[in-house]
Amino acid sequence: MTDANRRGWLKGAGAAAAGLFVSACDRLNAHAGFSGMLQSAEGLTRRAQRLVIDRKALAPEFTPADISRDFRANGSTAPDDPAYGAMVESGFSDYRLVIDGLVERPLQLTLADLRAQPARAQITRHDCVEGWSSIGKWRGARLGPLLEKAGLKPNARYIVFHCADVLEPTLDGTGQYYESIDLIDAYHPQTILAYEMNDAPLPVKHGAPVRLRVERQLGYKHAKYVMRLEAVEDYAHLGRGKGGFWEDRGYEWYAGI
Structure with missing residues (x-):
């Protein structure tokens, strides 16, 4: 085969x-x-x-002619959070991406800092669990070099993406969107923190200022509105313990394609 x-x-x-x-x-x-x-x-x-x-096998990449004219937005399209709204109004000038948890050197990066990191551009297909697909061009900081810069501790096994959107208000806070991947996907060459889409700044409806692109997994793993990366040994203490907002509600944690 x-x-x-x-x-x-x-x-x-x-x-x-x-x-x-x-x-x-x-x-x-x-x-x-x-x-x-x-x-x-x-x-x-x-x-x-x-x-x-192969763990480093690339997801299919396409040409500019293949880019979808109308790339559908999945999940949230505008987080209902005052702090996020203030960032939008300021053009994300006060945005800081936090990288912490099980790291030797915690980081706080502005968008300018993020743009200065090793980057990758790729035209890939977004496959949604709902049954639709769209092709877009993404540019962003490669996650692997960022983790090297922060210095993962030996017991770090997963990277958790804490996001600005709340999809389901809950008393225990489990409605705050989060997602997680293991280190194999984190260090994959196509895994990036995208700040551009189709050669323009990432739109709000697609996750501005930064979204995860983990190209060998289904669309719900591609967390939007990323505010913080946390290196952890396990994710049982987060949300409802299944490793992500949708996983807490029945989806599979591993959504490889």
């Missing part, structure tokens, strides 16, 4: 599983045994995919 065929099979199997899962989760998610079975299956999918695909 060729790499292309393997990827197609894995993508098709993952999409089918996601569709079945979402339609059934309301009925079955309360059952601990079923939830445990899904988590085991997810782990198997992740290991199987990384067994047949």
Whole structure:
């Protein structure tokens, strides 16, 4: 089986599983045994995919002629947060990207600082779990060199992206959007913190001033409105303990394509 065929099979199997899962989760998610079975299956999918695909294999890239005329915006399109609104009004002049947690050298980076870091531009396809895809051009700071600059501690295993948007107000704060990836995806050459889209500053509806692009995963992993990166050993203490806003509500943590 060729790499292309393997990827197609894995993508098709993952999409089918996601569709079945979402339609059934309301009925079955309360059952601990079923939830445990899904988590085991997810782990198997992740290991199987990384067994047949090189960890540094690139997601397909496209030409400027392929860029979608109307790139749909997923999730939030304008966070309802006064502090974020103030940043928008100031043109994000007071934005600071915090990198902390299990790092030797915590960082606070302005947009100018971020633009001065090793960067990558790529034209890639965004695949949404809802069934649509769009192609866009992204430019941003490569995450790997940023983590090297901060100096990960030996027990760091995941990078958590804390975001400005609240999708579901909750008393316990679990409605604040967050996402996480492991170090394999964090150091992938196409994983960037994008500050430009289609050769222009990233629009608010697409996650300004900075969004994650982790090109070998489905769209809900591409966190928007990124304010803070936290290196952690595990994510059980965050949100509802599943590693991301949507994962806390039934989606798979690993959404590889």
